[in-house]
């Protein structure tokens with residue numbers, strides 16, 4: 001069972017000469033198969049059934065037997081009807097003719113129609129999708145199993161070597177496939193152009209890995225997988241899309257895509273409460289700009305402020321700073337003109353750290369740090385903390401390193417600000433460390449260790465980082 005190999009991708013050995021560059025060709029085999037899938041044929045019931053639920057139409061035949069359903073559907077691929085179970089009244093079965101046999105599915109409705117994971121507005125849509133899926137997955141089972149073996153994904157990345165010239169050519173339509181008929185051409189070139197643009201940006205990028213944030217997606221119009229170049233079949237939920245960078249791939253391909261997500265600023269709506277790695281990649285920085293900007297401002301005019309980080313600023317003003325960052329990003333004005341009280345800036349920094357969806361010391365490593373703090377021998381304790389630090393995601397590590405160097409400098413002004421590693425530990429412990437499962441008891445039990453971990457990191461900042 002071989003696909004008509006219309007792919008020129010097999011010849012995608014990379015050449016250093018931009019002139020030899022062949023843009024990837026989307027593979028049309030599965031698209032053609034989808035076009036050939038049987039269409040739904042509704043078999044209607046000649047008389048109105050009293051037991052018909054209002055969300056079914058005349059395809060509802062009431063309590064007929066499996067055999068009568070079989071007879072009604074006989075002969076026509078794609079023919080379907082709904083019958084009520086004779087053994088379990090109130091339960092409904094979708095009977096569908098495919099591959100010269102009648103398939104029976106338990107049919108559900110909860111505002112949408114479904115027989116499995118996918119949910120549909122109408123039974124007609126459900127049957128259309130089922131027929132496409134059945135047709136493609138029976139005809140092309142082998143092809144689908146192998147479609148990820150020669151991915152074009154790296155090939156798309158190759159466009160970075162070509163810089164503007166290739167991007168220009170791609171956008172001029174050389175990426176158009178030769179043997180596929182599309183309804184709208186811009187669908188084809190856009191992902192390529194987008195990825196080539198992204199890869200260009202990557203060159204001056206911090207090198208942190210970031211996993212893609214894939215969510216099941218319903219594509220309008222034909223779409224091709226940007227990993228394997230094959231068509232994404234089906235009527236709805238044909239594949240997944242990364243909410244951070246917009247990469248579109250098959251669900252099965254999503255497991256093979258490397259952790260090279262480059263978030264698109266237009267998709268990242270907020271600064272606060274945004275995943276730390278996602279934010280730094282989106283803004284092309286090594287640390288969240290909130291951390292850098294707040295620390296710069298505090299070091300400029302707040303180091304001698306009594307009770308720095310302990311005294312809280314007005315919460316409305318702190319909220320204001322949050323909104324300014326969410327709205328203006330690194331253009332946010334947090335100068336003395338905007339906020340004279342440095343405690344507002346310190347408060348905003350604490351709020352930022354506390355509101356991270358994954359704390360700076362990640363949920364995964366939380367208990368490792370708590371356990372480390374419990375070690376009685378000082379050297380072994382420090383060693384265990386160090387080990388934990390090395391396991392942090394790079395963007396988290398870098399943020400923590402920078403913050404601890406700053407807090408160390410804060411303690412050098414202790415005679416003015418009355419802040420030392422111990423009371424900063426009390427302030428920052430629960431801000432930087434949160435247990436994966438929040439409950440009042442663990443929070444209370446762990447407070448001592450949280451404080452100690454931060455205190456140790458400040459005191460031994462020079463050896464730990």
Ligand SMILES: [Zn+2]
Nearest residue numbers: 212242245261
């Ligand atoms: Zn992504």
Ligand SMILES: [Zn+2]
Nearest residue numbers: 225228250253
């Ligand atoms: Zn794919």
